Amino acid sequence: MVSASSLLVAALAALVSAAPPCRPPTTPTLPKTGGSTELPAPAANLTLKKIAIGHGIQNYTCDNTTASSKATGAVAVLYDVTSLYPGQGRGRTSLSQPEWDGLPSAFLRTTPLPLNIAAGSKFGANLTDPFPSPPADLTLRGVVAAKFLGHHVFDIDGVPLFDLTAAAGLKASVNKLDGVDAPGAADKGVLGTGAVQWLRLGDSGKGLSVGLSEVYRVVTAGGNPQACAVAGAGGQSVPYAAYYWFYG
Numbered sequence: 001m002v003s004a005s006s007l008l009v010a011a012l013a014a015l016v017s018a019a020p021p022c023r024p025p026t027t028p029t030l031p032k033t034g035g036s037t038e039l040p041a042p043a044a045n046l047t048l049k050k051i052a053i054g055h056g057i058q059n060y061t062c063d064n065t066t067a068s069s070k071a072t073g074a075v076a077v078l079y080d081v082t083s084l085y086p087g088q089g090r091g092r093t094s095l096s097q098p099e100w101d102g103l104p105s106a107f108l109r110t111t112p113l114p115l116n117i118a119a120g121s122k123f124g125a126n127l128t129d130p131f132p133s134p135p136a137d138l139t140l141r142g143v144v145a146a147k148f149l150g151h152h153v154f155d156i157d158g159v160p161l162f163d164l165t166a167a168a169g170l171k172a173s174v175n176k177l178d179g180v181d182a183p184g185a186a187d188k189g190v191l192g193t194g195a196v197q198w199l200r201l202g203d204s205g206k207g208l209s210v211g212l213s214e215v216y217r218v219v220t221a222g223g224n225p226q227a228c229a230v231a232g233a234g235g236q237s238v239p240y241a242a243y244y245w246f247y248g
């Protein structure tokens with residue numbers, strides 16, 4: 001059993017031990033849940049632009065203690081992990097498959113929530129000012145382990161937005177196209193509530209996207225809501241991490 005913190009240390013070691021390319025890169029392929037239904041493949045004319053880890057919160061609201069919680073959005077920081085994908089032709093610099101598969105869970109478990117937490121709240125982000133400024137890379141022991149790639153928010157109309165403008169000149173305004181349950185073995189998160197669904201998201205048609213037209217959320221860890229009887233009426237924010245695969 002590989003511990004979450006040793007996975008992050010392996011990621012760090014991979015980044016600092018830059019070795020010359022020694023084999024052709026493996027084309028990253030989207031992971032599968034192994035369930036009875038998988039997410040459809042991206043459109044054939046699209047190419048993979050970036051793979052990110054998103055680490056943040058999923059928001060929900062409960063009308064009362066006997067209601068079902070309703071999803072109201074998410075806030076997350078995105079880190080570029082494209083070069084850590086196994087077999088990237090960078091010698092030993094990318095991760096092994098088990099290390100890669102465990103990375104979202106490792107982020108969730110071993111790195112602080114990269115948000116400005118609202119005063120008096122455990123996981124809720126500051127409403128007006130959710131992100132630390134300036135944006136920071138994830139550093140471990142003083143070395144950059146994953147570079148800042150962007151922010152994930154829901155816009156004023158409740159439409160998911162991935163803003164990678166500053167780091168990569170890319171942006172995606174998307175709607176949910178498909179969703180499948182996370183595998184039973186997925187990390188249930190810091191509240192033990194379960195991993196959010198894997199999703200395929202497609203362009204929203206709002207004309208906001210730049211260089212991206214599909215986004216996949218996969219290998220989710222945590223993020224499902226507590227029952228309203230436990231959470232109480234009102235809003236709740238649940239920490240999660242996941243891979244986001246960006247196609248354009």
Ligand SMILES: *[C@@H]1O[C@H](CO)[C@@H](O)[C@H](O)[C@H]1NC(C)=O
Binds near residue numbers: 128129
């Ligand atoms: C949110 O951040 C602003 C400043 O950035 C601060 O004035 C305010 O008190 C914060 N609110 C909470 C609830 O932490």
Ligand SMILES: *[C@@H]1O[C@H](CO)[C@@H](O)[C@H](O)[C@H]1NC(C)=O
Binds near residue numbers: 124125126154
């Ligand atoms: C989620 O809730 C946090 C407070 O916990 C808030 O900062 C954020 O704006 C909310 N986002 C959405 C999309 O609901």
Ligand SMILES: *[C@@H]1O[C@H](CO)[C@@H](O)[C@H](O)[C@H]1NC(C)=O
Binds near residue numbers: 043045046213248
């Ligand atoms: C892919 O094809 C669709 C129509 O089939 C088109 O709308 C879209 O612009 C194409 N995207 C790229 C990146 O070529």
